[in-house]
Amino acid sequence: MLPTGAAAVSSRVCDSDLKISNILSRYPGSTHDSFVWVNSGVRERLMDMWAMGERCWLLGDSGYPHEPWLHTPILNAEEGTLEARNTRYHIKARSAVERCIGLLKGRFRCLLLGRKLEYEPRKACKFINACCVLHNMCVLGGVPYVEDDGYQVIPLQQGVTSMLNEARAVREGIIRRLQN
Structure with missing residues (x-):
């Protein structure tokens, strides 16, 4: 499944468990989804598989071209028809990618639209890829x-408290030496 939106910095493929199986973070956020798709290795692989008789497909939204290996919703399907029913199921199944993106951006706030990765593009792409790997680790690890904008105060364990007290004493000793 593929995300949509001009703000998407990359194209992601995920499964219904919200695990990301492919990431393409090569293009800037203003790049149209269909351009990213046409230039993706996933599309090339699916085309090859299709040519060899292997049948599998992804679900995309209406921003993508409808291809034998990439299914998109039927726009303006007449209510009560099988096409409309298919579109409802399509949208419901594809909602996994929207949940995945929401979860990814919620965990890694640097990926939000209002935030900018103030690094050169190649390094920003590495951050995006790293966030996706960490996302998968979180999903797989349960x-x-x-979802909370506040900070959670975690009580310090006894050993950590004594180490913190020792660190403060060392710092105070350094500060006292500065007075001399």
Whole structure:
């Protein structure tokens, strides 16, 4: 499944468990989704598989071209028809990618639209790829996502508290030496 939106910095393929199986973060956010798709290795691989008789496909939104290996919703399907029913199921199934992107951006706030990665493009792409890898690690490890803008105070363990007190004493000693 592929995301949509001019703000998308990359193209992601994910499964229904919200695991990202492919990421393409080569193009700037203003690049149209269909351009990214046409230039992706996933499309090339699916075309090759299709040519060899292997049948599989991805679900994309209406920003992508309808191809044998990439299905898009049927726009303006007449209500009550099989086409409209197919489109409802398509949209429901494809919602996984929207949830995946929301979860990814929620965990890694640097990927939000209002934020900018203030690095040269090649390095920014590495950040995006790293966020996707960490996202998959969180999903596979069952790390819960808590949607909260506040900060959670985690009590320090006893050993950490004593080390913190020792560190403060060392710093105070350094500061006292500066007075001499």
